Amino acid sequence: MTIWEVFVQTEGGDPFEHVGQVEAPNGDTATLAAKEHFVRRDPCVGLWVVDREDVRSASWPPDVLASGHEKVYRRSLGRGAPDDVLAGRL
Amino acid sequence: MDIEELKTRVAAGEQLEPWMDLPEEYISAAKRMMEFHMTSEVVGPVHEFWWVPKAPSLEAKMIFAAKSQDEVGHGLGLMTVCEDLTGRSRASYIEEMFDGPPRFMNVFHYPWDEWADPVIVSWLIDGAEIERQTTLLKTSYGPYARAMKKIVKEEGFHYHCGRFLADRMVHAGAEPKRQMQDGLVRWWPRILAMFGPPDSKSTHGETLMSFGLKLSENEALRQSYLTKFVPRILEMGLEVPDNNLGFDEDTQVWSYTEPDWEEFRGLLRGGSPVGADLQKALRESRLLNNWMVTKDAA
Numbered sequence: 560m561t562i563w564e565v566f567v568q569t570e571g572g573d574p575f576e577h578v579g580q581v582e583a584p585n586g587d588t589a590t591l592a593a594k595e596h597f598v599r600r601d602p603c604v605g606l607w608v609v610d611r612e613d614v615r616s617a618s619w620p621p622d623v624l625a626s627g628h629e630k631v632y633r634r635s636l637g638r639g640a641p642d643d644v645l646a647g648r649l
Numbered sequence: 650m651d652i653e654e655l656k657t658r659v660a661a662g663e664q665l666e667p668w669m670d671l672p673e674e675y676i677s678a679a680k681r682m683m684e685f686h687m688t689s690e691v692v693g694p695v696h697e698f699w700w701v702p703k704a705p706s707l708e709a710k711m712i713f714a715a716k717s718q719d720e721v722g723h724g725l726g727l728m729t730v731c732e733d734l735t736g737r738s739r740a741s742y743i744e745e746m747f748d749g750p751p752r753f754m755n756v757f758h759y760p761w762d763e764w765a766d767p768v769i770v771s772w773l774i775d776g777a778e779i780e781r782q783t784t785l786l787k788t789s790y791g792p793y794a795r796a797m798k799k800i801v802k803e804e805g806f807h808y809h810c811g812r813f814l815a816d817r818m819v820h821a822g823a824e825p826k827r828q829m830q831d832g833l834v835r836w837w838p839r840i841l842a843m844f845g846p847p848d849s850k851s852t853h854g855e856t857l858m859s860f861g862l863k864l865s866e867n868e869a870l871r872q873s874y875l876t877k878f879v880p881r882i883l884e885m886g887l888e889v890p891d892n893n894l895g896f897d898e899d900t901q902v903w904s905y906t907e908p909d910w911e912e913f914r915g916l917l918r919g920g921s922p923v924g925a926d927l928q929k930a931l932r933e934s935r936l937l938n939n940w941m942v943t944k945d946a947a
Contacts (some may be wrong), residue, residue, distance in 0.1 A: 562729075580729045580798065582739060595720050597799065600806065
């Protein structure tokens, strides 16, 4: 049996949201189980199942993941920003 | 992280994830709490499933078929969370549920012999569960909190279905109304007990609170339940069967007849004939459906 991560899109244009896992022997069964389990009353326009083994997870710490201090120029504070604000940014 | 660091971090509102370096005490407390919850969600719907063929209308049958599916789904959702935390296999959890000592909520240890029983449980006990489970949306263990989103939402449907069916009963004539009132007499002390003893008398409560796993004390939940549900029961045209029930305007505290905590602990520790029947029904259901499991695996 394989563990499948389940993603649901509630309305067209919404992002797919991770809602949980199901265990199933193959993708088709997983899709059916995910529908029965996670889409019981609410609207739904899209459903993905992804083999958990295929998910790659970044192992960097949050400050690296978030592209922090070394790229502050990406958040320009604009002309005339007070010096103490500029200093605080670094 | 050590236990003190963990307490500081959860007190600051941080949620913890299974891939973090979690202290053993935290893992074992989370495991204990979630496994109890999971087992309750799986054994409970056996009662409802028994009522599907006996329910008095097609609509009521469909409601209970859907509700019991929801509840098994809650058990499944919590089981995946437990599996990820403990590394145990689903098969081993299921085996334990079939044969192990019964560790599930007090309310499932009583017989549901009359139609009023499942109706009162949906209305007043799912209602009580919403009280507790809503607080768990902020529990410190992230996967548990996320699983609760689906659960809390569906318990809301169950409460409304229960209220609908209760309304049908009390307006169906004197006899069905009397059955509901008699049912309430049976269930009232069990409902008050299901929140558990006040935390000063509960063994694990304090630890769970300090780990941020449990967010509200048993007594606080019971008080807030009484504030919401006493008026709802009266509105339904029923009487609350408790001579000691009263609300003190000065202290804003409800008084009520203390549930029998010995009976409560006895059920949680030693089980009951009804609890044994639930386990037996699950075992038999597994035997009956095993062909599908093996076919799928092939």
